[in-house]
Amino acid sequence: MNALPYSGEATTAAAVARVEQGRLARPNGWWGMALFVATEATLFGTIIGTYFYLRFNNLHWPPPGVPEPKLTLPLVLTGLLVATSVPVQFAVVTASRGQLARARAALLLAAIVQAGYLGMQLHLFVHDVHEFPPSGSAYSSIYFTMLGAHHLHVFVGILLIFWILLRTATGLTSYRMNGLRATAFYWYFVNVLALCVVGTQLSPLA
């Protein structure tokens, strides 16, 4: 029993690395996030399901007077967002080996790109609201609900990454390492979601 890794004592980067390598199974925090992601995925599944349910109930989609979605910019932005999974994964790997400085630099890079993405998306969102307000039709209602929900998730992801950056400024502990893993998991999920959402958003073009 005494050989078991003890998370309470892992308060330095080197000790965290030992706990990380000594473990057989995934930690509780990983499971908690996995289940949270499962429920969130169901939420988005329902939203996307609603989108197509309403689409098949309408002859014209988007309805007359509402412009078709633009193709290029949403795709480019989504590509940019998904690319930030690379530095996030790099941060997890380096931190679990005890290389905290490299992990934090990667997280900072990811957060800056993500914040840029969110700024651009919010700009587009406001522009679209002025062009075809959500109160106009079922199409615009589900369009803005879906995009709004996703932007909110990106926002939460960025907050989490900033929180981890803030906490790891004073070093790494097992608790923070689990937080980083959970944040990264959430972030990959938001990226998969981005692909599903942009696919749905652009589906009238197909």
Add this chain to the structure above:
Amino acid sequence: MATTVTEPGLERVERLGRIWVEPRGLLGWLRTTDHKRIGLLYFFTTLAFFGAGGIEALLMRTQLAQPNEKVLSPETYDQLMTMHGVTMIFLFVIPMTTGAFGNYLIPLMIGARDMAFPRMNALSYWLFLASGLFMYASVFMHVAPNAGWFDYVPLALKEFNPGRNIDFYALGLIFNAVSSTAAAINFIVTIFKLRAPGMSINRMPLFCFAMLAVSLSLIFALPSLTIDLVYLELQRNLGFHFFDVAHGGDALLWQHLFWLFGHPEVYIIILPAFGIATSIIPTFSKRKMIAFPLVALAELLVAFIGFGVWAHHMFATGLPTITLVFFAAASMMVVIPSSIQVFAWTVTVALGRPEFRAPLLFIGGFIVFFVLGGLTGIMFAAIPFDQATTDTYFVVAHFHFIIFGAAVFPILGGMYYWFPKVTGRLYHEGLAKLSFWLTFLGTALTFFPMHIIGLLGMPRRVYTYPSSLGWGAYNLSETIGAFILTAGLLLIFGNLLYSRFRGAPAGPDPFFGGTLEWATTSPPPPYNFPVIPTVTSAYPNWDAEDRQADLRRLERGELVLDKGHETPASTVVDAVPDEVLEMPGESPWPLAVAVCTGLLFIMLLTQHYAVAGVFAGFALLCVAAWHAKEPQES
């Protein structure tokens, strides 16, 4: 050979007591992260809501006792009927079975010292309490939800329901769903990761399988309700269009999403009852459950099939025939796992040496009502029968046999069964048996005649009926039954209250139960077990040699884990010990987060969206403060 505990062992036990003790008094309870205290908080809160839901039911039964009564106005009746449904489902049965029973028992049954996320556990409770108070505020302001617990559009839209009633419903249930989701995640991770060494998944108590199935159902079912409620709020208050045909929406969208949640919800209500039954039956039959793996799989299968049957609530809405046939077939499939369990329960009793004490009597009542309600359930899977009886009292009879007779009877039996564990005292057996017969007769008399008046054509959800139809006698007997039932329930709570102070001492294991909660003292110490138990079978408390080995480990200091607030984490399937976790101790932040969230929802209700944003910010700051103190720093 009993092993006696010597000086070093006692010292370790004392040290554990010092490490895990929580402050007494109000402040201690407000900051608590002890799963047993949180379980008790859930218990008393849900009991209060049960009382409220019961009073609502009695008022409705009084109004319906005779034709053309004028006890309640139609509007008041609508509000009471809606709140009765919402209360009993969201504020009583689910939080009682998961929050109270699950919280108190799961860590004890799996040999852990707390839930996987103790502070999130506290948060679940405070959010639940706040959401319940939020919804009940509407009752005192006479603007309680009034469109039924299913809240169908277009009745629930602004045009037809301009008050705040529906906004209380929608926001209150979104709020409640946050609590339930957090609790469900916590249960699953606890069950997966905190099981005692050796408790591989095939040795896990069936109660835990049932709670696992419930929790999985919750995390996959609640989102569709949540998003449905979000759509409803957006349409009511911000002019979005989801449910009105004029702008390309569809009223049936509400029903699809509602029942996509609503039917799994039915199994979320009934599954804990299965879990409680599978705990009580082996103890009082003095043998292991037969077909243990089949019962475990059946519990999970019920939850799974529950996701494929929602449209059987919509057989009368004009869906295409092919859709109806699919859902009818899927609905009939539920019979298979349900029957496996009914046979396993009855055969276990038949093959054992049953001792019909009060908890087992309640399980007997449960099986009777479950079979009767199940049989009418199969009848509804036949589409023509469903279309003939839809919206009649036949449906009310069916689901009350299931939701009251089958879901609540095991809760009542479970209260008696675990009462000695929680209080350290025995309940009064004679009064307990009397209370069973009163509730059993009351339930039968209240809900059985509803089948008949349903077939005679009495519609549900009506506040009165004319005298010329001959329904008066049936309704009167239902009302009398409801009061007998109330007397039975009051006798139960009176018995428990009396026994709490005057009952005979129970000792750790008065019923010779097989699961681990009986291996520790009654009531359990804050750290649950002085030594983390090691498990070699599905009924570890019947393995006397293993329990002796635990005592020897205490002497040697193995698996005592008394360096801090510790519990072991193990691998998911085989429960091989993997890591020693430092668990967080008491914290004021979960309560603070719940308060901020409550204010956020009040601001959403009154449509002060900017202020709501401020409170969301405060809630986030509280979450940050909560996580800033890491477990090893406490």
